[in-house]
Amino acid sequence: MRKEYLCNVVSKCMLNADTAFIEIKCPEIASEAYPGQFVNISCSRFLKRPFGIASIDKANGTFKIGVKVVGKGTTEIAAFDAGQEINVLGPLGNGFDIEEGKKYILVAGGTGVFPVNFAHEVMAGRGIEHVVVEGFRCKDQIVLDDPSYILTTDAGDAGIHGNCCNGLDTLSEEQVKDSVVMCVGPLPMMKAVGNWATSRGLKAYVSMEQRMACGIGICLVCICKIKAEKAGQDFDHKRCCKDGPVFPFEEVIW
Numbered sequence: 001m002r003k004e005y006l007c008n009v010v011s012k013c014m015l016n017a018d019t020a021f022i023e024i025k026c027p028e029i030a031s032e033a034y035p036g037q038f039v040n041i042s043c044s045r046f047l048k049r050p051f052g053i054a055s056i057d058k059a060n061g062t063f064k065i066g067v068k069v070v071g072k073g074t075t076e077i078a079a080f081d082a083g084q085e086i087n088v089l090g091p092l093g094n095g096f097d098i099e100e101g102k103k104y105i106l107v108a109g110g111t112g113v114f115p116v117n118f119a120h121e122v123m124a125g126r127g128i129e130h131v132v133v134e135g136f137r138c139k140d141q142i143v144l145d146d147p148s149y150i151l152t153t154d155a156g157d158a159g160i161h162g163n164c165c166n167g168l169d170t171l172s173e174e175q176v177k178d179s180v181v182m183c184v185g186p187l188p189m190m191k192a193v194g195n196w197a198t199s200r201g202l203k204a205y206v207s208m209e210q211r212m213a214c215g216i217g218i219c220l221v222c223i224c225k226i227k228a229e230k231a232g233q234d235f236d237h238k239r240c241c242k243d244g245p246v247f248p249f250e251e252v253i254w
């Protein structure tokens with residue numbers, strides 16, 4: 001079912017020079033969405049742009065997205081301001097399954113910190129044991145940091161010098177044991193984190209933020225290769241927007 005809403009921007013602030021944090025009123029999305037899902041946001045360009053849901057306030061019927069400026073669409077969306085009317089399609093996709101009684105390691109690279117923030121919010125609210133490891137290129141790119149997170153920077157100008165795997169290596173045996181890993185970030189980073197997890201016998205899930213067009217499973221722009229379920233076939237094509245974006249790491253053909 002298409003779930004498109006005419007919404008109002010409630011507030012906007014800049015998290016750093018090129019990243020906006022935008023709060024949008026939509027009680028339907030705020031009540032339905034779960035971590036790992038995304039919304040498609042309209043701008044004056046032909047296609048809507050996808051953003052992971054970063055936070056939800058059910059009581060006020062609002063949700064937040066983080067928007068890093070990389071092109072024309074994000075330049076326009078990051079400039080939205082309170083009171084503006086926008087079209088929003090969502091919540092879209094299959095996100096992360098969060099189960100009571102399990103413990104989690106959440107790993108975020110760059111803008112992956114937004115969906116990971118939502119997962120952290122839900123887990124903290126439900127008392128589910130978890131740790132967050134986040135990686136950025138350098139200090140200027142850090143957003144939504146929290147003192148409880150393990151922070152890494154490639155440049156080494158904040159936190160641990162290195163990438164998310166260097167951050168993961170600082171976890172204790174007890175923190176790692178029997179955890180489920182959930183990861184959102186650039187493809188090479190997710191592959192490295194998935195390998196880190198499987199080499200320790202842990203189940204890992206990754207969010208495949210491929211370039212998208214329709215966002216609802218029609219155009220096939222966002223397909224990725226997933227190991228085939230049927231014998232005699234090497235792989236299936238799956239739509240990241242509709243079948244994902246979250247897939248088990250070991251099922252993705254990298």
Ligand SMILES: Cc1cc2nc3c(=O)[nH]c(=O)nc-3n(C[C@H](O)[C@H](O)[C@H](O)COP(=O)(O)OP(=O)(O)OC[C@H]3O[C@@H](n4cnc5c(N)ncnc54)[C@H](O)[C@@H]3O)c2cc1C
Binds near residue numbers: 049052075114
């Ligand atoms: C499921 C999903 C969730 C996302 N969540 C967030 C989020 O929470 N915050 C955020 O800032 N961005 C997020 N993105 C990326 C965001 O959608 C793109 O940056 C945006 O659509 C670019 O639009 P544009 O018109 O500004 O840039 P364009 O002019 O379309 O492209 C500018 C540059 O960005 C690159 N680019 C565009 N889309 C992607 C993509 N999906 N992955 C990698 N590179 C891309 C292009 O290759 C090009 O180099 C997400 C993408 C997906 C698919």
Ligand code: FES
Binds near residue numbers: 221240
């Ligand atoms: S973006 Fe159209 S099928 Fe996924």
